[in-house]
Amino acid sequence: MKRTVPLMIVMVGGILMILQYFIPHQISQTVLAYYTDWAPIILAFALVLGVGSLTRIHSHKIRRKAKNWQYSYAVLIPLFGMPILAHIWPASLSGGMDSPSIFHFLFMHVQVPIQATMFSLLAFYIASAAFRAFRAKSALATLLLLAAVVVMLGQVPIGELFGRWLPETGLWILRYPNLAAKRAIMLGVGFGMLATNLKIIFGVERNWLGGAGK
Amino acid sequence: MYETIGIWVGAIFTLAIYSFLYKENSIYRLAEHLVVGISAGYGMAITYQITIKPRLVDPLLSGDHWILLIPGILGLLYITRFIPRISWMSRYPIGFYMGTAMGVGFPLTMKARVLRQLEGAMVPLYQSGMAWYEVTGNVVMILGTLAALIYFFFSKPHKGLFFGTGSKIGIWVIMVGFGATFGFTVMGRISLLIGRIQYLLGDWLHVIE
Amino acid sequence: MRKNWIGIPALMILLLLPALSVARGDDEILTPVAEEQLAEPDPGLDVSGTVTVQDKDNDAGDLLLVSFELPADTEGIFAYNVYRRVAGEEGEGSWNLVEIIPADGLSEFIDGYDPEYPIASGVLYEYRIASATVDGEEFFGPECEAGVVSKGEIYHTGKTKIFIASILFIGLIFYYFGKAQKGIEMYMRPIAGIEAIDEAIGRATEMGKPVLYVPGISSIADVATIASLTILGRVAKKIALYQTPLIVPNRDPIVFTVAEEVVKQAYLEAGRPDAYDPDSVFFVTTSQFAYVAAVNGIMMREKPATNFYLGMFYAESLLLAETGSLSGAIQIAGTDAVTQLPFFITTCDYTLIGEELYAASAYLGREPKQIGALKGQDACKAIIMTFITVALIFGVIDVVANTHILDWFRDLVTSPIVD
């Protein structure tokens, strides 16, 4: 009941969905329709687990007055405030096009800019990563460095000052050796995925049940 | 007015995040905790609004979709995780999700990641009108793919002419590929920064167009 | 290359594919029963002739292949409006406009894609086609009853290649499962990353600082996440022995629950259930960059000695790895995300590239079947390499002898883009 039934569910669900792919008949389409209907509903409930964990860890911090405990209020208040606000102004879920509300404000003017800014930190980090990592320490590292520099220069207008060959070489590297590397990784990863799919469906890999191995 | 305050708040939080570049500090910490709370709260609200309400609650209330009780109950089983004695029941929904996801993924992976890639690696070396660099490119691509595949061979030691040299060439090809991807990505990442500068200097301070 | 014999039967099976696809043939074409009703020939535009309807292959019984005779005189015709109704219905209101075909010589289309007017399986329909002017004036052709009804098929003939490849793969994996179960020793080359994992944990212990483990940001259905959780089990067990603090922030709620179980179990197996801190594994948020903000904050505040990034990553890879190196941590990464590997390679001390991540998890899982699966994957890679090599040879022959065998060979593995 505790282990066998979940393993059975996995096996039946997995085999059913594999077969479903090869059968165009309406019964098979009905199965797919049920799956696409149900999966998002079941998945949606999982968020409760996350919220539970978040609440527990931050209320713990506050209770124990752990280091930086004050900030935990900054998590807990909006965590429960947002759904409540959304309930009061239910129409304001979409970004940008609706009437102003606190919910909309917090999303559009706090969450969106912070996320975009986090994303843009990459511009700084990619520079410092390039400085630290691109050292011609070995033949391999030199290859990495040269490929990166050629492609970088080929991208920007200033690279054209070196002549037409530079952007063309950059594109050539992207189109051929780069493709070869990506394709080989994709093939290997593809087989790894397929094998893992099978291992899970047939109960060989079962650490998702909790606890490694047996 | 609403928009103006919004842009000011957004700009302040933008600077708060950038302050992290200098040093981890209390303003960053506040922004970090706030965005965690807001985004998780937003996730909850949006999940209810776009999934649970229209797909489960509304149809159930309308009375004739009783079959939806099955995914509803299955979903509720997740909550047993909070009750240690019956927490194993949460394995049922996970099992359902795992099994079906694996099954759906299997043929699609076979098609997209294996057959499609294999097809892509089987290109003609030369067709009329191809320039010399395209022909060499094709040769490099095919041999490079083979060599890189040898690198990912686990059942043989990387020694000898075939496996030794092959895997060595393989890792070279992989490194060239990685270098190129890195170099190519730089432009995209700088663009992200340009976007934020336009926001700060344009929308907020109005010093640039 | 002892295992290469596997390529031979594989090749033979795949060689059979074209024969299969030829033998498939077409569904019986039923001659339409055209019921000429009193079509009033309008002086305006010439109208199309009889409509022929066939059941479409490989569908769920919701599509029909409709073709019609083009009018002799297409002068002035802008488009053909195709109307459909259930056979036997009466009245002008029963006709539904299901398709507008621009008048450029095309006289065939697949009916049933319109969600508003679906085709039901087993229902007999009637069609009529109007020639329309630019202004939308219509001149109707004859009403024709479809000779066939749409029915669903049991097997999709367009997916035979995928089917055969799947069977071959499953067969190979199970063959090696069997071998593994019999206890036959199988060689596996060492993966450098595994030793690096042990060293990195050792370093954290020496320094008395925590270990940060990021299991990727994807869902539990992602294979990389599963591999990562297996490795987490081993890492946690080691950590439990050394009593080093462990931090596992999660982005996916289900991954969080599984990770929690895995770590708890690892502490139990290490005989230190009391040392397990329930706050060590936690959920952060589902939002990608909010998650990164939090993890970066943790890195700079807690200063972990060792960071593990194993699993599926997107743009945040470099944000995490650079912040980690800023905090002075030893970093070990592993992902199957091709686009993110360059950033881990350049910023981390050790990176498991693509499949190596799965292989590492199979090693650490220490189950013979896991090694067997790896062997099976290698056999498949050998098949793929054989194919590419043969294609290369054929390509050379094509250039030298001006033949077209590569096209033929390539067709063996080509599958259509649209199902």
Added chain:
Amino acid sequence: MSAVNIWERMLNIDRRWIFLGIGIVSIVPFFINFGMPVRTTIEVESIYDYVDELGSENAIFISFDFAPGTQAENMPMAVAVMRHAFYNDVPVFMTANWPLHHGMMLAAMEYVFNPTTEGFYQDIDFDDWRELREAGVTAKGDLVDAWESQGNQLPDGAMGWVFEGRDYAALGYAPVFNLVILGMTISIETQYPIDAHENALGEMPMLQEHKSLREVDLTLTCSGSAACEWWITYAREKIGMPVAFGVTAVSATDYFPYLQTGQVIGQMGGLRGAAEYEVLLAENGITSSTDKAFTGMDVQSVAHILIILLIIMGNIAFFAGGFHKKALLKEGR
């Protein structure tokens, strides 16, 4: 202080200096224009040529499939093609595949129609020209004549009039967008009975002329994610609709195969692709000058050069200091 120490200090430079450098070189070009020439490539030219062939009897879709995060790259693409279409009187339908992306669509319109923007278009609300429409004046040329004969004058600096419902329709976001695309292959109006401004689509002359995607000549999807593939799957593969990509630099390489097979007529990759389109517009007199993406390319040039200089300096210090023979360096800050 010995020579080795200088090299060592250079290698262990506090990376905040690098951050500062990137920050400075990214801001300066906004104030000082270098205007380094951008060479156009075949991938972008083919989109330009295609759009240039179109006229008022045709119509295009511009789909806003990006979030504020990649706005800097995707927005100029959409704006450039919008301007090109307006210049040639090609009607433009605008869609968005996510609520947040809807805001991007509105922002693009606000930019192109704003009198403070150089070379803006004067926008006429759907309701404002109701009388003319009801009188049957819907052809663009007649409409402009009739409108101007009513005493309306084109403001200074404007490139021309655009009439909502004749020259553009802001359809915006609709849920489950991949199915919306599929539905639009049959009928646009069933998917969008009203537009983002709550105008009835059925009353729009451009809709009456272009009822489904089959009667539309091109979709440009400006996308920050894999959503651009929806247009391939649901429009290109189903009804053969021509699709052009405007994608971020990071994903541009992934889509070369689509170009190779002709599933995509052209592709603007990242800021560079957008800048190329701006150059083509300016060269052909469709806009008086280039725009944001072109300016951004100066930032790109300088930032790239800075990064390459950093790499070179790092390597000089590494070898000159003899570190290639020595043990690992201590980590930076």
